[in-house]
Amino acid sequence: MKKITTTEQFYEIINKPEQSLIKFDASWCPDCRRMDMFIGPIEEKYNQFTWYEVDRDALPEVADKYEVMGIPSLLVFKDGEKKAHLHSANAKTPDQVTTFLDSYQA
Numbered sequence: 001m002k003k004i005t006t007t008e009q010f011y012e013i014i015n016k017p018e019q020s021l022i023k024f025d026a027s028w029c030p031d032c033r034r035m036d037m038f039i040g041p042i043e044e045k046y047n048q049f050t051w052y053e054v055d056r057d058a059l060p061e062v063a064d065k066y067e068v069m070g071i072p073s074l075l076v077f078k079d080g081e082k083k084a085h086l087h088s089a090n091a092k093t094p095d096q097v098t099t100f101l102d103s104y105q106a
Contacts (some may be wrong), residue, residue, distance in 0.1 A: 001043060001051045010062050013052060014077035021049035022075050024068045031092060032072045038094045045099050050078065056093045076104060 003021065006011050013020050023039070025032035043051050055065045056071050066075060070088030074097065078081060086100040 001039075001053045004052050004054045006060055007059055010054065011080075013050075015080040018081055019042065019049045019083075020044070020077045021051050022077065023027070023053045023054060023072055024063055024075065025072045026055055026057050028070050031088065035072045035091065035097075039097070042094060042101070044096055045098075048063060074100065 004013060004022070014022070023035070023049075025035070054062065056068055066082055067085070068075070072091050073088050074086040074091060075082055075084070084100070084104045086097065090096050090100070
């Protein structure tokens with residue numbers, strides 16, 4: 001998973017025609033660290049997405065704009081548009097994440 005560190009980089013990535021999956025998290029977040037333990041194989045399986053991560057605290061204006069109220073959250077973007085959003089309350093287990101990704105229609 002590639003890190004996004006600037007607002008400019010974020011907008012450059014989401015405006016691409018490819019599907020980007022962006023995980024919003026924070027270093028202090030225990031649920032984010034738990035997700036880190038299981039996300040690797042999911043990232044490999046769902047390789048139709050280019051995977052990125054953003055520290056919500058480093059880019060709060062981006063998180064606010066895209067309604068990231070809790071972390072970890074997974075957002076899918078394509079051509080600058082948010083296509084799907086898995087909110088933190090539903091992103092606690094591998095099954096929840098894979099169900100979200102299976103149900104997403106490009």
